[in-house]
Amino acid sequence: MSTLGNIGAAPAHVLSALRLGRIERYVLLQLGKSLAVALGVISALVMLIDFVEISRGLGSDTDLSGVRILGLMLIKSPAVIVQLLPFVFLFGTLAAFVGLNRRSELIAMRAAGVSAWRFVLPAAGAALAAGVLTVTVIGPLAASGDGMFQRERGRISGAVGGGEQEAIWLREGEGQRQMVVRAARQDRANARLLDVTFFIYATDPEGRRAFTERIDAASASLSAGRWRLVDAVGAQTGQRATRYSTLDLPSSLADDEAFERFARPQSTPFWSLPGQIQRIEAAGFSSTAYRLRLQQLLSTPLAFAAMTILAAAFSLRLMRLGDLARMAVAAVVLGFAFFFLNQFSAAMGSAEVVPPFIAAWLPAVLTALAAFTLLFYTEDG
Template sequence: MMASLSWRPGRVERYILIQTARALGVALAVIGGLVMLIDYVEISRTLGSEAELSGARLFGLMLVKSPAVILQLLPFVFLFGTLGAYVGLNRRSELIAMRAAGLSAWRFVAPSAVLAFVVGVLTVTALGPLAASADGLWQRERGRISGSAPGERQEAIWLREGDDQRQVIIRAERQDRAAGRLMDVAFFIYAVGPDGARSFAERIDADSASLSAGRWRLVDAVGAQVGQRAVAYDTLDLPSSLADEEAFERFARPQSTPFWSLTRQIQRIEDAGFSSTAYRLRLHQELSLPLTFAAMAILAAAFSLRLMRLGDLARMSATAVVLGFGFFFLNQFSAALGSAEVVAPFVAAWLPPVLTALAALTLLIYTEDG
């Protein structure tokens, strides 16, 4: 019974898998090489002009910057790679031989779609987190090279914490991470009523604030409650619900957040009172990636199945490429709508791959069954 349920690819399927894998390797090498070349030139022009960096250092920065960009272009790798593999099979009349042997187009398109789906799962679970970690390292190294002082942020820092009785918004002009302090900091304290309404209660300004053991230690602080005179404090302690490292941790951008950390990051952001739309969009985009790869593979295969003797193979292949770029722009437009909260992140992430898959399957049905 178990043996009858198991499926093993036959000789034809294995041959198509090998041809597709080779074509995908060539497409990945070409696209990856172009991306790395462009990144190397860009890094040399920007960071290389700000600091004297050796060629090895520039090459290392390129290696941590390029993977995230290459992963974004993987749908084109499957489009061009699958298209090249099936056009090659068609030109060598191997597709004609398969059809003459009674094989359905579904049978020799399925291996490429399954391969694309499996690579998509591998990308989401393993390659994507590695690329996200590399992108985070690139962001930190770029900031360190172009920054003015190590361990100190120059932009304003915003934090939020609280519970069902009190909410605190914290703004600091800068931070000294080496000393574990926020500098030129202001605490805006709001009282939360029984109905959940917030009312401003107090503002406290301080020269510095450090977080330790569940409390803020403010130095040279001045506090003023509503309707009362300001009071100066040499030191002032305020309770805090933040972990020590969270005061000096910036939320990583969605592209720099590994897939396995996205759910926890979304929860942290929502607990802090900020919008997690960009991270939810990123999560659904990652989950839809296997379907995206499979849809692009089916689309490329469907456009390259037309027999050589019927002509128009070049036109059909060009149409597949145009539709592939159309999918890319649709995906970017949908992501922009999702980021602006015009549509839900789930819809923005899943709509483009679903539409592409439906279009590819419709074309394949038309090509095979008329």
């Protein structure tokens, strides 16, 4: 009965935690210092690995200077660091509360009747705010940097080896005529697509599509609402192929859309994901990976807060037993368990085994439930 009473009193602790006193501010200050150290260590490791990877990859194919490699590393690493931020909050929170316990400061707080909710919930609130900032500001900047790195890597690889370029797929049309365009290469200098194939479909009044014609062309340029095909060969269903020196096809695309390809989900900023999803679905392709990415970003603040509460509750319980070694091992296992669950859930969502919404939110929700359960058990018995 007393446990239920303590649980029912939790909202009162929440309200009191919203009013930050000297104790809360001090705990947040210690937490901020520990998070900064954890972020610095993880960032240094990521940048070192990326520097070596770029040096052995792109640097071995062409003569890149150290400054150039450093620049590529600086635009690539932030995207990886953002993905590892849950570990920053896990290990940073553990380090902060371990330090408070080793200095007997938490013992003094609790001896004075201060509930663990009073200093854990402000830490979780700070993590939640950091998650919102990450999703809305830091994440888009990191995604833009990753996109820049992917384009620069493709340009360097193409310049060195004559390199294959990723094919461009477009879809357009309205009413009774639909057209899918595939270009093997592009020539931006002359505003042309090279080795182009047009698949033309007819739509009946009931919405069913039937393939009617295929046209292959050496090049195609888009201008003034029409495709200009050069050295083209076209064949309608059941008929012999016809060769054209030039051929014009009507188009509903803008001129610059002829050179667009869909950026990978990790390179798409948060604010651009909804529009990207609409464009992909309008082009007739699957948007599952982009929907999954959007939901993962939306669940990020909850994941940060859950990892903070879990680390705090876990450290409180083990510090009472005085077992620092077991706490450190358990923290590492906990971090890898969360990472494995997140990756497994993302793989299930990408394979469309489960909906993207469930795949993205399941790890964060399970971590939050585990965190609150452990904190209730630790604090209220």
